[in-house]
Amino acid sequence: MADSSDYEDDNWRDRGLGLDPSPSLPNAPRTYERGPVPQQPYVPKPPFLPSAPPPPGQQPYYEPQRDEQYGREHQEQNPFRPQQQPPATPPTTPPAQGRPSSFGPGSNGVPARPPAGNGTPPRPSSNGNAGWSGPAPQPNPFAPSSPPPPPLSPPPPPSLPSSPPSSPSQSSNGHSSNGVIGNGLPPQPPRPPQRLQPPDASRAQQEEPRRRYEPGPGPEPVWGHERRPEPPQQRPPEPSRLSDAAQAYGAGRSQEGARPDESRRREQRYDPQQEDARRRESEQRYEAQQEDPARREGERRYEPQQEDARRPESEQRYEARQEDAPRRESERRYEPQQEDARRPESEQRYGAQADEARRYEVAAAQPRESERVVEQSTQPQEIRLRGDGPRENGYLTDPSAEYEVNAPMTEEPPGESPATEGSRPIGARRRADVQQDAPSQVPAEQVTSHRAARRAFANHTEPAPTSPPQPAAATNSTGGDAEVSPYGGPAAKSNQPAETTGDQAKRPRRYRVHHLRDFKNRGEKWAMLTAYDQYTAEIFDQAGIPVLLVGDSAANNVYGYDTTLRVTVDELIPLARAVANAAQRALVVADLPFGSYQASPEQAFHTAVRFMKEAGVQAVKLEGGRTVVPMVEKLTQSGIPVMAHIGFTPQSEHSIGGYRVQGRGEQAAGLIDDAVALAAAGAFSLVLEMVPGDVAAEITKRIPIPTIGIGAGRDTDAQVLVWQDMAGLRSGTMPRFVKQYADLRGILTSAATSYAAEVANGAFPADEHTF
Ligand SMILES: Nc1nc(=O)c2c([nH]1)NC[C@@H]1CN(c3ccc(C(=O)N[C@@H](CCC(=O)O)C(=O)O)cc3)CN21
Ligand SMILES: CC(C)C(=O)C(=O)O
Ligand SMILES: [Mg+2]
Structure with a gap:
């Protein structure tokens, strides 16, 4: 029986459950991660990572020394760590041996690059051989020399552990919370017992659990999982204990076939013939578009001279x-709703975008003679976005102080003169200044620039009703949920398309937490994407993605760091601001970076407030299980919606010991406990990263808040992917859970190559580009 002492004395941390007792970084400074926290002033002690960056201009960031710092073995586990390149390897040579990946060449699903001479210059690096989109994609930077390490525990059994979570040896996996438990590190200070909710159902029956986010009728415990709108006879019995849960889970599985829509979906998924047919149909439509003579004049303007x-x-x-x-x-x-998401179709639906893509593609088939000339210019550049500059780390210098002390805000009216800009903190500028560039803020009468006009056009050609599968949910709860600010101000959004017909009318003005809860209640799945800038935010927002995450994955997808641990609050806030400004409908969530919330609930609060004030996000996300319950409580009680994140938590990769599936075998119980505790603490949703599908399914049933899976199977309430993975912008080895829906990298490479070639051969600029 897990009583509250399980949490008070942190016993659960010490139940080593098959974890590597000596994960990486035994000597790593832990000040930010696990300091003796709450009462102590927060004093940054850089360098906070084992390898402080070199002074500017001294040595390349990814110097060989990092091997020594992290160890070769660890480095090989990290598919995001830019590795030293075999200098002799020519750019177009695929890796001889790579970690098995569906996106690498050879046996992994990506055909070798066709021979040159087909109109497109060779790509500098093919899938499967490059690292993050960050610094210097070089030939084969990610070809590991050994296969990935075996998982910590054997593959998950067909059913969940049968022991109840109250068993001390199983009620926690020891590190599913944040990956730093049970590894020999000092325990954290005890937490106030009254704040913690035991996850076991027996206690739930004795006490009224918190139901902050529990929707729907019925006095169900907060960890009840009767959320999905399934026929009652198909529901598994309510599992009050884990053993019951396992039973129920098995039952639920066996009844899957009884759900006609589900089985139909799966049949479609596995029907290659249908898929072929859909694909060909899509391609035909796409080809037809290529011939489409009805092009707008404005587009012809950009048409290359030599049409191909x-x-x-x-x-x-x-x-x-x-x-x-x-x-x-x-x-x-x-596979999403099958071919719906395939590019040609979506291009057809998004007429303007399709034409734009075609322009690039036509351009890509341009001068071949000059390829050799421009080859050099298309080689990956050594763009080192990683900052060598001042490393303030973005942490509050004094989290015990009031926010206003740390980052004073001057709430000045929009018309204020920019003359004072320099003297104000970034946050003080807020939207008054930024909104001019934010599509959501530009009134129609101001649409004078080319960009603004295109925006207006795009708004009028918003996705057709059939794409992508829009959660219709928002409708009921929002019906006429016109998100007009009662306080006036930027909510005018006069260029926002009118809520007219189709799914547009079903979408809320702004997705909010309760819409996501509605989705879950109705069994409607939805997609989350990361976004780090204005245009992607705008695109995904208009595509109907209800939640955008400004992930700390910006570390490796924007800044070129090797892990998410490097990104700071100060680095993430500007990105979050861009996304929040550009997203009209989507709920924008920002990751709290590593070190910015673990120290104490107060630290978490101050960091979250910065994101709310300075970036304008609507929610924050933080990683960890029961260890962060006090932080989740503090934030939610302060009015800050919190998205939780368990399973593989990248900020704890060094403690976890690599990129590993979490929650296998006996770890499942601890993961479920984490999920239940976080839901009880008030989190509005929960990311499950690299969790066995059956465990994720069980968690999804158990908690009333939406689960968002990434590498957690199909049974979560939602999915999330890093957008550069999803759209094929980055190269390199992809995690297994990634599916690429486009080849943006190829498109951009072609565009840049053609552009360079035309500049080189004088084709650009032409007369029509000349004033
Ligand atoms: N571009 C990008 N995509 C991501 O999914 C992502 C980021 N960046 N940055 C932050 C975290 C890190 N994440 C990661 C990183 C690597 C693996 C990975 O290598 N997984 C392997 C091994 C799994 C195993 O050992 O079982 C895989 O094949 O999926 C997974 C998640 C997810 N996040
Ligand atoms: C992968 C998602 C969930 C994330 O946390 C990120 O992008 O930072
Ligand atoms: Mg993250």
């Missing part, structure tokens, strides 16, 4: 992979 409708090699490669390569099981599982 041949699609670039990049697309052929992309499609070839989709068609020919043996697709992995995981890809099939994650």
Whole structure:
């Protein structure tokens, strides 16, 4: 029986459950991560990581020394860590041996690059051989020399552990919370017992659990999982204990076939013939578009001189992979509403975007003679976005102080003169200044610039009703949920498309936490994407993505760091501001960076307030299980919605010991406990990263808040992917859970190559580009 002492004395941390007792970084400073926290002033002690960056200009960031710092073995586990390149390897040479990946060449699903001479210059690096999109994609930077390490525990059994979570040896996995438990590190200070909610159901029956986010009728415990709108006879019995849960889970599985819509979906997923047909249909439509003579004048303007409708090699490669390569099981599982999301179709629906893509593709098939000339210019540049500059780390210098002390805000009216800008903190500028560039803030009468006009056009050609599968949920709870600020101000949004017909009318003005809860209640799945800038935010927002995450994955997808641990609050806030400003409907969530919330609930509060004030996000996300329950409580009680994140928590990769699936075998119980505790603490949703599918399914049933899976199977309430993975912008080895829906990298490479070639051969600029 897990009583509150399980949490008060932190016994649960010490139940080593098959964890590597000596994960990486035994000597790493832990000041930010686990300091003797709450009462002590927060004093940054840089360098906070084992390898402080070198002074500017001294040595390359990814110097070999980092091998020594982290160890070769660890580095090999990190698919995001830019590695030293074999200098002799030519850029177009695929890796001889790579970690098995569905996106690498060879046996992993990506056909080798076709020979040159088909109109598209060779890509500097093919899938499967490059690292993050950050610094210097070089030949084969990620070809590991050994296969990934075996998982900590054997593959998950067909059913969940049968022991109740009250068993001390199983009620926690020891590190599912944040990956730093049970590894020999000093325990954290005890937490106030009254704040913690035991996850076991027996206690739930004795006490009225918190139901902050519990929707729907019925006096169910907060960890009840009767949330999905399934026929009552199909519901498994309410599991009050884990053993029951396992039983119920099994029952739920066996009844899957009884759910006609579900089984139909799965049949479709696994029907290659149907898929082929859909693909060909899509391609035909796409080809028809290529011939479409009805192009807008404004687009002709950008048309290259030498029209060549041949699609670039990049697309052929992309499609070839989709068609020919043996697709992995995981890809099939994650197939969205099948071909709906395939590019040609979506291009058709998004007319303007399709034409734009075509322009690029036509351009990509341009001058071949000059390829050799521009080859050099298309080589990956050594762009080191990683800051060598001052490293303030973005942490509050004094989290015990009031926010206003740390970052004073001057709430000045929008019309204020910019003359005072320099003297104010970034946050003080707020939207008054930024909104001019934010599509959501530009009134129609101000649409005078080319960009603004395009925005207005795009708004009028918003996604057709059939795409992508929009959660219709928002409707009921929002019906006429016109999100007009009662306080006036930027909520005018006069360029926002009118809520007219189709799904547009079903979408709320702004997705809010309760809409996500409604989705879950109705069994409607939805997608979250990361976004780090204005345009992606705008695009995803208009595509109907209800939640955008400004992830700390910006570390490796924007800043070029090797892990998310490096990104700071000060680095993330500007990105979050751009996204929040650009997103009209989406709920914008920002990750709290590593070190910015673990110290204490107060620290978490101050950091979250910064994101709310300075970036304008509507919610924050933080990683960890029961260890962060006090932080979640503090934030939610302060009016800050919190998205929790358990399973593989990248900020704890060094403690976890690499990129590993979490919650296998006996760890499952602890993970479930974490999920239940976080829901009880008030989190509005829960990310499950790299969690076995059956465990994620069980958690999804158990808690009333939406679960968002990434590498957690199909049974979570929602999915999330890093957008550069989803759209094929970055190269390199992809995690298994990634599916690429486009080849942006190929498109951009072609565009840049063609541009450079035309500049080189004098084709650009032409007369029409000249004033
Ligand atoms: N571009 C990008 N995509 C992501 O999914 C992502 C980021 N960046 N940055 C932050 C975290 C880190 N994440 C990661 C990183 C690596 C693996 C990975 O290598 N997984 C392997 C091994 C799994 C195993 O050992 O079982 C895989 O094949 O999925 C997974 C998640 C997810 N996040
Ligand atoms: C992968 C998602 C969930 C994330 O945390 C991030 O992008 O930072
Ligand atoms: Mg993150």
